[in-house]
Amino acid sequence: MMRSLREARVDRWIERELGEGLAPRRRARLHEVLRRDPRARARYDRAVEALRVLEGDVDVAPSELEVVGRWLAADREATAPTAVLDHARRWWPALLAGLTAALALLWIGSLTGGRALQPWSDDGWQARGPGRADGLALEALCGSETLEGAAPILRPRDCGLSDLMGLAYRVPADREGQLTVFGVDAQGDAMFYLPTPAEATGAAVEAGHWRALPLAVRLSVNHAAGPLRIYGLVAPSVATVDEVRSFAEQLAPLRSAEPGDPPWTARVEPRSLRRLCPEPSSCDAAELRLTLRPKARP
Amino acid sequence: MSVPTAAVSEAIAPNGWSWALLRGFREGQTDALGEVYRRHADEVTKQLRYGFAFQAAGRHHRFVGCRSAFELHDALHETFRRAFEPPARERYDGLRPYGPYLRAIARNVVLRGFRAREVQFPEIREDGEAVTSAIEVVDEGSQTPEQHVGRAQVRAVVKRFLDTLAAPDRRLLELRFVEGQSQRDAAETLGLGRQQIRGREAKLREQLLRYLRRQGEEGLVAVGLALPLPLLGAPLFELLGEVLR
Numbered sequence: 358m359m360r361s362l363r364e365a366r367v368d369r370w371i372e373r374e375l376g377e378g379l380a381p382r383r384r385a386r387l388h389e390v391l392r393r394d395p396r397a398r399a400r401y402d403r404a405v406e407a408l409r410v411l412e413g414d415v416d417v418a419p420s421e422l423e424v425v426g427r428w429l430a431a432d433r434e435a436t437a438p439t440a441v442l443d444h445a446r447r448w449w450p451a452l453l454a455g456l457t458a459a460l461a462l463l464w465i466g467s468l469t470g471g472r473a474l475q476p477w478s479d480d481g482w483q484a485r486g487p488g489r490a491d492g493l494a495l496e497a498l499c500g501s502e503t504l505e506g507a508a509p510i511l512r513p514r515d516c517g518l519s520d521l522m523g524l525a526y527r528v529p530a531d532r533e534g535q536l537t538v539f540g541v542d543a544q545g546d547a548m549f550y551l552p553t554p555a556e557a558t559g560a561a562v563e564a565g566h567w568r569a570l571p572l573a574v575r576l577s578v579n580h581a582a583g584p585l586r587i588y589g590l591v592a593p594s595v596a597t598v599d600e601v602r603s604f605a606e607q608l609a610p611l612r613s614a615e616p617g618d619p620p621w622t623a624r625v626e627p628r629s630l631r632r633l634c635p636e637p638s639s640c641d642a643a644e645l646r647l648t649l650r651p652k653a654r655p
Numbered sequence: 656m657s658v659p660t661a662a663v664s665e666a667i668a669p670n671g672w673s674w675a676l677l678r679g680f681r682e683g684q685t686d687a688l689g690e691v692y693r694r695h696a697d698e699v700t701k702q703l704r705y706g707f708a709f710q711a712a713g714r715h716h717r718f719v720g721c722r723s724a725f726e727l728h729d730a731l732h733e734t735f736r737r738a739f740e741p742p743a744r745e746r747y748d749g750l751r752p753y754g755p756y757l758r759a760i761a762r763n764v765v766l767r768g769f770r771a772r773e774v775q776f777p778e779i780r781e782d783g784e785a786v787t788s789a790i791e792v793v794d795e796g797s798q799t800p801e802q803h804v805g806r807a808q809v810r811a812v813v814k815r816f817l818d819t820l821a822a823p824d825r826r827l828l829e830l831r832f833v834e835g836q837s838q839r840d841a842a843e844t845l846g847l848g849r850q851q852i853r854g855r856e857a858k859l860r861e862q863l864l865r866y867l868r869r870q871g872e873e874g875l876v877a878v879g880l881a882l883p884l885p886l887l888g889a890p891l892f893e894l895l896g897e898v899l900r
Binding site for chain 1: 685688689692693696697700701704714723724725726728729731732735736740805806809810812813816817828831832833835847849851854856857858859860861863864865867868885
């Protein structure tokens, strides 16, 4: 018997919920389905039973406790904002204001040709590929987490583990698509920015001048001091979490790109890009490198 | 010898937690609540999974445990959600061990369903008075025969899945779940980052679940889950099986 599209969708939700976890809204929809549909619940139960066997033939799999742990964490975020979230919420408008101010400076600088106003130079080493100075460009700006106020001072590529990091991009006027951004840290671990395991969305690019991404990264979370490479890709669709993980695994052992190097999309297995970039012209890539400073001792 | 002992006793609260954990828990700090959940989730899960016996109004009852993993997760979530609410945290004195306190909340989550059924279908004595219930509880702790059968079926599917894996993935699973190494230790053994280990584990879990779906093991549902299925559609309290005195 053919499974309905609805069943297939619920199965994908179950797999993701028991893997990386679903975003809260989709999780609520899955729970609604599981409560009223015994067949869907039986499939969820069978999946959990398989995980119990996989994880040592145990009565309770560590991963299922992690699942409920995520639900509890989501409750806390929803009902009683933690200090971290509260802090991030307070900080985000200031970050956006700072990014906007920095980007406006850059735009005015480029209109007037006044390089002194340009807060950073992105020429040459974005590794977009030889002869492609007009593709995607990325920039990272950091400000202290403790800064409060309307527009904190943001430092391009000068970031430490006590900072929050904002990202900005620029694409040529004729480019459309979805932006994927991820990082690879000193240990070779993947850092998810757009998309994340909890939120599988990218950002539709807006062409023209520099744009701030709606993203504030707390570098004290999951990041290690040392080199951090940030990779961007504009493609017809956003990369999946699995694709990002695969790119990160392939790029981690490679050295950072130097000026004149091919873009990172030419340094990974072509088949891993087949879905995202069916034609080389359908994608633009960029890479930047910064060094995260350790937290300052009090 | 006496100095370290004194130092240790000062660092540990009467319930066996560190004072910092107890303080963080009372203040509702995220890290502390996460730590308390990690310490106690396993015992509460087992209680909810295998059930317990209880006595109400002189009659013996048995909660046979959550047969559905989703209902188990739901009840576990509800237990900790209640336990972590500010009034419940404030009520906990930090003197008694926290495990029994939590298990009492878990039993209340289950028995709330039982009481709701009693309200709908009260037992009436011959004199026409409703029987009131005072509940006594005894924990139980083993798998039912149908849980054993279901597990055996799933084991066969997982074994076939493991046969499809490359040696490095099998090695990772062996380190983590046979040798019981932490993610950090497994990362060190394999020369990988901890995030990479976490990512590969999540990927393997999703691969297994996709394999399970592709196998279309309808037989599993028929044999392993057919017994509880009629119950799964019902509210939790319908799982309460009454046993003879």
